[in-house]
Amino acid sequence: MASIKYSSKDIFDKDFKTTVRGYNKEEVDEFLDDIIKDYETYAALVKELQQENQRLKNSAAKPAAPTSYSQGSLPKEQATSVSNYDILRRLNRLEKEVFGKQIAEKGL
Known part of the structure; x- marks a missing residue:
């Protein structure tokens, strides 16, 4: 230089x-x-x-702090690289669990 x-x-x-x-x-x-x-x-x-x-x-x-996931979440090898797609997919599953009965009743 x-x-x-x-x-x-x-x-x-x-x-x-x-x-x-x-x-x-x-x-x-x-x-x-x-x-x-x-x-x-x-x-x-x-x-x-x-x-x-x-x-x-x-x-x-500095190493990234490990992220803790609850049961039924992504495997450990995928836990460090969670993408937006993975988050949206998990959110979709949660919505189906929470609002599934209401959606089925309305026929949506």
């Missing part, structure tokens, strides 16, 4: 030699001020992303 050559302080402290037909010093200073702001923004963003990256690495390294 490439290293950073200048800090925002280095950019701020930089003095250019003047010549008779040189650049407008005020215009150069304004441009460098904008560069410093951008540089500080990028540095803050990099630091924030590094912290988030470390946090995600730490959370991925």
